[in-house]
Amino acid sequence: MEIKMAMATFLVLLLALVVPSKTEEKFDVRKHLSTVTRYGVAKDVVANDYVASTVPDGCTTIHLNLVARHGTRSPTKKRIRELDNLANRLEVLVRDAKAEAEKGNISLKFPAWLWGWQSPWKGRQKGGELIIIGEEELHHLAVRIRERFPDLFDEEYHPDTFVIKATQVPRASASAVAFGIGLFNGRGTLAAGKHRAFAVTSESRASDILLRFYDCCKNYKEYRKNQEPSVEKLKEPILDEITPALVRRYQLNFTRQDTASLWFLCKQEASLLDITDQACSLFTPHEITLLEWTDDLEVYILKGYGKSINYRMGVPLLEDVVQSMEQAINSKEENLIPGTYEKARLRFAHAETVVPFSCLLGLFLEGSEFERIQREQPLELPPKPPQKRNWKGSIVAPFAGNNMLVLHSCPANNSSKYFVQVLHNEVPVPMPGCDNKDFCPFDVFKERIVNPHLKHDYNSLCGVELVQEPKPVVGKLTQLSRWLFGQDGDKQKNKVEL
Structure with a gap:
């Protein structure tokens, strides 16, 4: 009997070693594509097993703010050219490897798909447009939002009740249209739907300082232009580590640029085409996590917490969000007739919009970083794998990534009547400024999160020159002197620490 028990125990232990645990997940490259990640992969991810707040009974939703990125798009023109150049480069590498193999110097080790590979976007003269996957992302998002907040969207449509804004970039406005089709489906008479x-x-x-504030901010554009070479330098050690490994593995003379282009191809294939067994298969899972980290560093430094100007230039958007909530509260207090006031403000823009806005809310910080930001102190860069980090581009700003600020009226609550709940990619997220809760009294939200940012004026921060009022007339000789010697042209510009 004891022998049988011992044998049974041995078999159990053996199976535990051989059969993978149900909790172990197979490595999925589609979850490691930084901001090129498709929304369906990033959606529903909960950081650090955070347990969302329970909205108290009796609370009603009275207003919703949405700041969303456009859906999955095709590569831009510049990137299409890069992939065409990669095809030419691979042709040379394969030909040279074949010649060396015929001489007996090496054996051919590279995968068969490299023979004659051509970019799926070869010959395209235009790019960057919203693709069908992206349309579906925004359409389904709208359907889920309508189902989640039925009381908000039960009104007859009016442009002042449901305000929809987008940037002038076609993929953003197309995303707004796809969202609107999902939101108002069945509410009209047009076509079968x-x-x-x-x-x-x-x-x-x-002049779009609400959704494209980064395009209008002179000081930010100068900072980014100066910082981009440094970001590329940060990536070089990782590329220099991976490139020799690829050369040894496939006997192809890859350069650092080849590695970077192959990583870009991997992201496009995996996200847009669901192809993971070509460019992505060239890299090991560890190499992919390192490449993902370099992309996340770039987002952090150029769009996120790397410099305060990155997100503080988004203050006009934050002010617009708060103003809409205050208007909703006033409408509620005045008992206005439903349908006569705004119930949702829905915005569609870019990663350069969503990332700074997430930073303004204090999302994805660690430890005491929120307090350091309040004290105007710089933050450390996100740690290198295998260390864990909150800042991941695949979660912060995937395609169709979004922040929702939902305003609740809770009359039964003694401490506050109105609360804000913040959802990122439809998942409630903790805010350090609200004691790491996602459900926060509106007054506390304004005092701790919004107000500290409002002391930074957009025009001063960005070096925007305002039109000056005409000066009093002075003597003609003085005017002529100033005109001749350029004294009027020496305008004093505010110097801002970037």
Whole structure:
């Protein structure tokens, strides 16, 4: 009997070693593509097993703010050219390897798909457009939001009730349209789906400080231009570590640039085409996590917490969000008739919008970093794998990534009547400024999270020159002197620490 028990125990232990645990997940490269990650992969990810707050009974949703990135898109023109150049480069590498193999110097080890490979976007003259996958991401997002907040979207459509804004970039406005189709499906009479026509408004690119504040911010553009070479330098050690490994593995004379282009191809194939057994298969899982980290560093430094100007230039957007909530509270207090006031403000833009806005809310920070930001102190860069980090581009700003600020009216609560709940990619997320809770009294939200940012004026921060009022008339001789010697042209510019 004892022998049988011992044998049974041995078999159990053996199976435990051979059969993988149910909790162990197979490595999926599609979860490691930084901001090229498809929304369906990133959605529902909960950071650090955070348990969301329970909305108290009796609370009603009275307003919703949405700041969303456009859906999955095709490569841009510049990137299409890079992939065409990669095809030419691979042709040379394969030909040289074949010649060396015929001489007996090496054996051919590279995968068969490299023979005659051509970019799926070869010959395309334009790029960057929203693709069908991206349309579906925004459409399904709208359907889920309508189902989640039925009381908000039960009103007859009016452009002042459901305000939809997008940047003038076609993929953003197309995302707004896809979202609107999902949101108002069945609410009209158009076609079989009983669609309803709806308005999408845009501001000129040159003056859109709500959704394209980074394009209008002179000091930020200078900072980014100066910082981009340093970011590329940060990536070089990882590329220099991986490139020799690829050369040994496949007997192809890859350069650092080849490795970077192959990584870009991997991201495009995996995200847009669901192909993971070509470019992505060239890298080991460890190499992919390192390459992902370099991309996350770039997002952090150029769009995120790397410099305060990255997100503080987004203050006009934060002000717009708070203003809309205050208007909703006033409408509630005045008992306005439903349908006569705004119930949702829905915005569609870019990663350069969503990332700074997430930073303004204090999301994805670690430890005491929120307090350090409040004290104007710089933060450390996200740690290198295998160390864990909160900052991951695949979660912070995947395609269709979004922040929702949901305003609740809770009359039964003694401490506060109105609360804000923040959802990132539809998942409640903790805010350090609200004691690491996702459900926060509106007054506390304003005092601890919003107000500290409002002391930074956009025009001063960004070096935007305002039109000056005409000066009093001075003597003609003085005017002529100033005109001749350029004294009027020496405008004093505010110097801002970037």
